[in-house]
Amino acid sequence: MPFSNNPNHNHLLAALPQEEFEPVAAHLELVTLRLGEILYEPDEQLQYAYFPTTAIVSLHYVMASGASAESAGVGNEGVVGISLFMGGDTTPSSAVVQTAGHAFRLARQLFKQEFQRAGLLQGLLLRYTQALLTQMAQTAVCNRHHSVEQQLCRWLLLTLDRLPSQELIMTQELVASMLGVRREGITEAAGNLQRAGCISYRRGHISVLDRTGLEKRSCECYGVVKKEFARLLCDVQYRQGLPNTIQQVFPQQPHHTAAFTRPDLTR
Amino acid sequence: MPFSNNPNHNHLLAALPQEEFEPVAAHLELVTLRLGEILYEPDEQLQYAYFPTTAIVSLHYVMASGASAESAGVGNEGVVGISLFMGGDTTPSSAVVQTAGHAFRLARQLFKQEFQRAGLLQGLLLRYTQALLTQMAQTAVCNRHHSVEQQLCRWLLLTLDRLPSQELIMTQELVASMLGVRREGITEAAGNLQRAGCISYRRGHISVLDRTGLEKRSCECYGVVKKEFARLLCDVQYRQGLPNTIQQVFPQQPHHTAAFTRPDLTR
């Protein structure tokens, strides 16, 4: 698990100007999130907002039958706990750690307070929420129309964008439960991708070898979500006077362009 | 098309206290929305926010292939144009009128201004947005796991809740494009529902005869969304001193309880 004690690894925190960052920083708490850890369950009062640095959290809904599906993921680009400032406090979905790692957390009241200040943070969080909305809407469409293989590609790419490395620590079983499909479906799709040279994997480890290949095999949904995140969140200025390590986290981003005809707004 | 020149028919407008409602009311503009009318398209700058009274608007995404699917609907419980106050201004999805009717619209700048005031309206809009988020997340899950018939039931119920009557003016073709399935699939599912005595229909008209029957045949998704909307938005006090006509719009709500084991929070 890569260690990260730099709040700047989280894009939202990194985007705050010094004067807004300092009051928050004093109360940030570095926590380790373990695979499978549950940050909140349906209708449960959330006590903290989590700003992931190296961890990835999955927002998903578990049905009465036990079947489940992810509606969105949250990594270093965002924050877990939207409902705190949106006013609902709870949600019918749950948040589960999908990739172990670190996050900074901020107590509920402080988080709400900072939002209420109506400073840059508020606008930032609202724009992030809109991006999340897009991700959910696109997931709905994708679930309706695209093949398991396409969805796997989309999901791998989105996950990869949130990680510092090319490797995911993840069993096929877990991927399947994220996408809400059978484990065997993932075995088959992953097998195809491996044969095509896009990825290679062994027991619980998936390495991406050919990112462009994945983008070609993915549906348009990845591009739509990616573009929207870039549009909504990449215009923000990163705080000056502190090391901006974001570039190290997404070393491969400049290459996105190749696979998409739309202009790349990521930079 | 039922006529409605009372802003109180929209729940959000009705929930505003007199002092917040008045400055807004002066600028509300009653508009007629025709079936199929497009309120905004992907990446198009939205000029107005729309508060439907009798109209229903569908937020949906059209893919490159032409296939499409709805991620959420907006009726008299909400507002079209979230992105204006969320900060993105545009979205990758479009908004199309799914049921003809009326809405009050508010110019972009005024809408933003009122949101910025950070009064009751702001909190209300944010809570509405969270409810919308839930609807999208649930649509994603539903698309993944439930049968066309279950989804049709969910969709009919959600639409019915936004209408004053028991009848939908809607061809099967249109329903199919909302759910993102084949028209024939709807013919079959609707046929089943008719044989079961839940609905009756003729060319472009669907009448609901047995609401409870629909609830029994629907998946849990309808209940989840309904409950969340109720939780997030029904605690608001309706403005005093003006006729509150909301109850006429949802005459059947008290009967929801029968079909769901969860407590009914709608009242």
Added chain:
DNA sequence: TCCGCTTTGTACGCCAGCGCACAGACCGGC
């Protein structure tokens, strides 16, 4: 080094929903 648990591979039948094609029914307008 070996054992045992977890993870992955493969095979089978099954069926919901798709794509296509066309027939029949309905409704509105002339």
Added chain:
DNA sequence: GCCGGTCTGTGCGCTGGCGTACAAAGCGGA
């Protein structure tokens, strides 16, 4: 009352993904 366009019903064959079952392989700990 008739006519034409729209909407609905039905019947194919096809296929992607499901459920089930079990075998093989990999990895970690003793």
